[in-house]
Amino acid sequence: MTATTTRPVFELFEGFALTSVLASLERAGLLARLEGGGVPADPGEGRDGLPLATLRYLAQREIVEEVDGAFTLSERGREICRDKGYLVWLQGGYGHVLAALGDFSTGAQRYGSDVIRDGRWVADGSALIGRDDVAPHATAVLETIDFSHVVDLGCGNARFLIAAANRFGVSGVGVDLAPEACEDAGHAIAAADLSDRVTVRCGDAGDLDAIPELADADLAVAFFLLHEIFEHGRDALMAYLRKLGGIMPQGTHMLVAEVQPASGAPDERWRPEFTLLHAIMRQQLLTTDGWHDAFVEAGWSRHEVRELGLPGAVLLLYRNENDAPPSGAGGG
The missing domain is CATH 1.10.10 (Arc Repressor Mutant, subunit A)
Known part of the structure; x- marks a missing residue:
């Protein structure tokens, strides 16, 4: 050697x-x-x-x-x-973000104003990752509940929404902030001949008042979105979950996927890189227990928790125990 x-x-x-x-x-x-x-x-x-x-x-x-x-x-x-989705997600979606780390550290550039992630390739990479490491687990969990109308918060290119519509015969609405991802979602929905049941629009999934379909939804999906809400602090996360519980009917469900923060174990995969990238974006991650405490405090009860194929990732299914507001009252 x-x-x-x-x-x-x-x-x-x-x-x-x-x-x-x-x-x-x-x-x-x-x-x-x-x-x-x-x-x-x-x-x-x-x-x-x-x-x-x-x-x-x-x-x-x-x-x-x-x-x-x-x-x-x-x-x-x-x-x-x-597993090419991980490579697309990293190199295509976040490669230039990591390349700017030195400038972020010195203050020469700022994430969000000077440099942002590539929304299309984050969505494409996430969809490829989700195909094997999220979707099968999520499908198995959803088989344990009844639902007919889904709102996918931060839907990306709508691959999961399309799969749910095909698998369970449900209708759905997706909301995503990236115009490129929404454009790709529209093409995918049309190609799947689901335009009569599935729609996607470009918007902020953090603005629940702008998503009236939630009032009639019996399932909300948020894959790797809630840490973006938590970016604004725990109070903002609690307000979001409470508001969502107030808009959606009592007894409905929310399906969440999140990655837990790196623990420092020497053999960890994916989690340290995921944690770093989100720290660059000024976002924090929570453990399963942290998410559980937030959901319960916001009036949701845990239905199921399971690990995903992504190292350190968890799938959480919670039931809405909040009293629904009168029809037309909104989430307030």
């Missing part, structure tokens, strides 16, 4: 380069060509837009292998691409 192979900096170097390449190919729609089969090694027109140098690099890093004149994903490549 040479001295070069024992220097950990090169593991970071290689991981960063691979993350950038794979996320960039996914964003361009080119990674699907490797996932769907072989890409010809011929450097002419047949290489489907993937430069031969890129294919050779991926082969050197054992992401693809050349078989009978075509490049296909290796076993390692398939394993990584199954």
